[in-house]
Amino acid sequence: MIIEAVFMVPTIRNHDVPLLIASFGAAAILEFNTIESPLAQPRNSIAGHFLSALTGVGVTKLFLLNPDFEDLRWLAGALTCGLASAAMALTKTIHPPAGATALLAAMDPQVQQLGWYLLPLVLLSSVITLVTSLLLNNIQRQYPMYWWTSVDLGRIEKGDDIEKKSVSSSTTSPSPKTSQHVEDTGGPMIKITRDRIVVPDHIDLASEERSILEILYQRLGDGLPRQPEPAV
Incomplete structure (x- = not known):
């Protein structure tokens, strides 16, 4: 109208x-x-x-x-x-x-x-x-989920690949405050914990699919279990 x-x-x-x-x-x-x-x-x-x-x-x-x-x-x-x-x-x-x-x-x-x-x-x-x-x-919901990309550009360091930064994390335990939580692993299924999203390395996700995982991670929030630290 x-x-x-x-x-x-x-x-x-x-x-x-x-x-x-x-x-x-x-x-x-x-x-x-x-x-x-x-x-x-x-x-x-x-x-x-x-x-x-x-x-x-x-x-x-x-x-x-x-x-x-x-x-x-x-x-x-x-x-x-x-x-x-x-x-x-x-x-x-x-x-x-x-x-x-x-x-x-x-x-x-x-x-x-x-x-x-x-x-x-x-x-x-x-x-x-x-x-x-x-x-x-925005009366009762949140829109948009992001303006340009699901990656928090303010946390991307100079020289980093934005696409890779948004879909993978380092081998060390990531900070729960960051929005880049998707980690590849050899496991048989996708797991979402409080600290990260774990994706089997044999699954090749499109950027839209990874964005959906990020959205699910943000909505689930503190109700997720924390990934246990590996034994030293």
Whole structure:
């Protein structure tokens, strides 16, 4: 409703914009109902939509150079969605509703006519959705779980690899105050204790899966058992 009200401003209406970019309906469901998912965090929401819009408009502009664009619209739609998915995967900004943003740029004639003007509209819609979810979700819950990454950047020392720092700890007993608790081990199962998260070394977790483990660790908190110190 807020996005629709903003889109009614004469300056925006003069560009013949739709009342709402449909993909943000799905984005709202994600950001209000699955707030613990890595896919619903601000980085994924804003960057995912923007990259998808950029990809969608760029691919559509190329196809419009062909006079038989209407006969090729189906192909443009497939390519925009596929390339947007690849772009989000490469930048670790996967946001499922953003795939529809890319698709609309090619398949919806009204959105297609917006051209590059779709990019600021997508950014504006993303910010409005994020601000609204911040106001409502934080009444009784916590959102976002993190702004850019699940790693506490303030604790990363110069020269450290951020991705490795977020998913592994040293062989010594880690401090319970740090947020980097995931440790690889040869054991048969994943264990979560008060001090660390122990992952079998034969399991290769994606960054999103490791983020979920970090979230589980933070929510379980002091109720976890402490890992016993090895005998000397």
